[in-house]
Amino acid sequence: MTAWEKLRPYGMVAPAIIIFSLFFIYPIFYMIYLSMFDWNFVSPTKSFVGLQNFRDLLTDADFRKVLSNTTVYTVLTVTLTTVISLVLALWLNRKGLFYGFVQGAIFSPHIISLVSISLLWSWLMDPEYGLMNGVIGLFGFGKLAWLSHPSTSLISLVIVAVWKGVGYNTLVFIAGLQSIPADIYEAAALDRSKPWTTFSKLILPMLSPTIFFLVIINMLGSFQVFETIAIMTQGGPINSTNTLVYYIYENGFRFFKIGYASAAGVILLVIVGLLTLIYFRLLSKRVHYR
Amino acid sequence: MTVRRQPLFRRTAGYALQAINLVGLLLLVLIFALPFVWMISTSLKTLPETMIFPPEWIPRNPVWQNYAEAWGTGPFLHYFTNSIIVAGGILVLQLATIIPAAYAFARYKFAGSGFLFGIVMVTLMIPAQLIFLPVYLELSSWKLLNTHLGLILPFASSAFGIFLLRQAFMQVAEELIEAARLDHASEWKVIIHIMVPLVKPVLVTFMLFSFIAHWNDYFWPLVMTTNETARTLPIGIAKIREVEGVATWNTLMAGNLILVTPILIVFFFSQRQIIRAFVYNGVK
Numbered sequence: 001m002t003a004w005e006k007l008r009p010y011g012m013v014a015p016a017i018i019i020f021s022l023f024f025i026y027p028i029f030y031m032i033y034l035s036m037f038d039w040n041f042v043s044p045t046k047s048f049v050g051l052q053n054f055r056d057l058l059t060d061a062d063f064r065k066v067l068s069n070t071t072v073y074t075v076l077t078v079t080l081t082t083v084i085s086l087v088l089a090l091w092l093n094r095k096g097l098f099y100g101f102v103q104g105a106i107f108s109p110h111i112i113s114l115v116s117i118s119l120l121w122s123w124l125m126d127p128e129y130g131l132m133n134g135v136i137g138l139f140g141f142g143k144l145a146w147l148s149h150p151s152t153s154l155i156s157l158v159i160v161a162v163w164k165g166v167g168y169n170t171l172v173f174i175a176g177l178q179s180i181p182a183d184i185y186e187a188a189a190l191d192r193s194k195p196w197t198t199f200s201k202l203i204l205p206m207l208s209p210t211i212f213f214l215v216i217i218n219m220l221g222s223f224q225v226f227e228t229i230a231i232m233t234q235g236g237p238i239n240s241t242n243t244l245v246y247y248i249y250e251n252g253f254r255f256f257k258i259g260y261a262s263a264a265g266v267i268l269l270v271i272v273g274l275l276t277l278i279y280f281r282l283l284s285k286r287v288h289y290r
Numbered sequence: 291m292t293v294r295r296q297p298l299f300r301r302t303a304g305y306a307l308q309a310i311n312l313v314g315l316l317l318l319v320l321i322f323a324l325p326f327v328w329m330i331s332t333s334l335k336t337l338p339e340t341m342i343f344p345p346e347w348i349p350r351n352p353v354w355q356n357y358a359e360a361w362g363t364g365p366f367l368h369y370f371t372n373s374i375i376v377a378g379g380i381l382v383l384q385l386a387t388i389i390p391a392a393y394a395f396a397r398y399k400f401a402g403s404g405f406l407f408g409i410v411m412v413t414l415m416i417p418a419q420l421i422f423l424p425v426y427l428e429l430s431s432w433k434l435l436n437t438h439l440g441l442i443l444p445f446a447s448s449a450f451g452i453f454l455l456r457q458a459f460m461q462v463a464e465e466l467i468e469a470a471r472l473d474h475a476s477e478w479k480v481i482i483h484i485m486v487p488l489v490k491p492v493l494v495t496f497m498l499f500s501f502i503a504h505w506n507d508y509f510w511p512l513v514m515t516t517n518e519t520a521r522t523l524p525i526g527i528a529k530i531r532e533v534e535g536v537a538t539w540n541t542l543m544a545g546n547l548i549l550v551t552p553i554l555i556v557f558f559f560s561q562r563q564i565i566r567a568f569v570y571n572g573v574k
Contacts, residue, residue, distance in 0.1 A: 008398070009400040019444075025412070028424075088318070098315070105319045106318060109322065112554075115524040116546050119527070120328075120543070123329070123539050124325055128343075131324075167322065226419065231531075252426075265421070
């Protein structure tokens with residue numbers, strides 16, 4: 001083997017690795033470093049404050065509100081999306097042109113820009129002339145303020161996220177259902193198993209890797225929600241929809257509290273890291289049943 | 291289930307179930323399509339018409355002017371070009387960096403390959419949104435804010451792409467490559483003339499994925515640019531809302547359609563491909 005042949009693989013992976021190192025790996029360490037400083041971006045000196053930023057964050061009522069908003073948003077979004085998608089998948093998992101059309105229709109929001117979706121739903125949720133109030137009016141409900149009242153703002157964002165995410169999740173579930181071998185259903189039918197028993201004892205366990213994949217992916221996504229908040233609510237009213245990434249953005253780019261924002265970033269990093277770790281730990285234990 | 295029913299009753303019940311099923315399906319389509327229809331309808335209304343309640347679905351005199359108005363709220367041709375340059379530039383650089391890397395990871399044994407692939411996997415797991423602040427400071431110190439390059443470089447490679455393509459390359463039979471090597475084909479020729487054509491479906495999948503994602507991106511252009519020079523279409527559209535004091539939903543929805551239409555057209559023509567790109571490769 002010539003020297004060139006030995007070096008070749010390194011040359012081939014180098015461009016990608018350099019990009020990753022510069023824009024992913026190094027920034028992670030840089031963020032951890034910055035989280036221990038008090039710095040406003042403009043001043044030439046950074047002053048070392050150790051873990052003070054973290055202490056400040058955890059005692060800050062606003063940040064605690066942000067954490068609880070993020071958690072509530074994530075739990076609601078993930079639960080609703082998963083349950084609704086699973087039901088839809090069981091329903092829509094059929095061949096035929098029409099079913100294909102319905103699958104395509106519910107999937108379409110997934111590829112639309114979050115900007116468009118946020119603007120569209122701001123309009124749908126307009127308290128005076130929006131379509132949503134018209135729809136709930138048909139069922140005899142009074143007008144809601146949706147995004148402009150703290151009691152409904154977060155749930156309004158959840159509705160948008162579920163609407164956007166359900167199609168993708170449904171199709172992933174359908175892909176999962178189709179990978180279940182047909183003879184399993186046949187065996188269940190031969191045993192005269194009741195539909196609910198078939199579902200809970202066969203389908204659900206066989207789908208567990210898919211469920212697991214989706215729950216983790218949706219959680220990771222929900223923890224980083226930004227666009228809908230930036231466009232629809234700007235974290236308001238009265239901080240009711242402020243979540244982690246938006247909070248970091250606000251502190252970094254509006255208040256220029258770089259160290260503080262970095263510390264919040266590190267907390268988000270830890271959460272995302274834990275979720276990923278859980279994912280791989282459980283994945284390596286194989287939630288598979290074959 | 292144990293009770294035996296009359297065939298006639300059973301048949302009627304069957305039809306009724308089918309009808310309910312059909313109504314349900316139509317309702318489902320409505321829930322996902324109606325907002326878009328509402329958007330189109332609003333984009334063609336006069337401002338007073340948007341305030342009529344209950345709404346009229348078909349505007350009496352469609353106001354095409356709204357589109358011109360939306361387009362005129364900012365330098366939209368500029369935004370459009372920027373979007374093409376950024377999403378296109380990212381795509382080209384990604385292809386240039388992921389194909390050789392994926393090939394090397396799939397086909398060569400070399401010291402440290404496990405560690406280097408570990409870096410790829412970490413990158414795959416860490417969402418870019420998480421580290422925007424340090425990346426911003428980095429680009430700022432390199433004087434790359436407000437430039438196309440600044441928007442492109444952080445995404446010049448893709449861990450997802452490497453992962454996807456490596457899997458595909460590993461499935462190509464060794465004999466094919468050996469045969470080409472016996473013909474004294476260089477490794478580059480092997481990659482470009484044998485490997486790439488063989489994994490074309492995966493490559494197309496990745497290209498769709500990447501282009502749509504970066505065409506739609508709002509976050510990075512918002513964070514990494516402070517003036518118009520490199521701002522992209524999503525920023526321009528979102529700004530229509532800030533311009534006016536009153537929400538002119540008709541203009542805004544017209545602008546919104548300008549952003550949505552290209553993607554919807556692509557989706558319409560390559561629906562199966564796109565769904566496969568987004569759904570199946572995410573799972574596997």
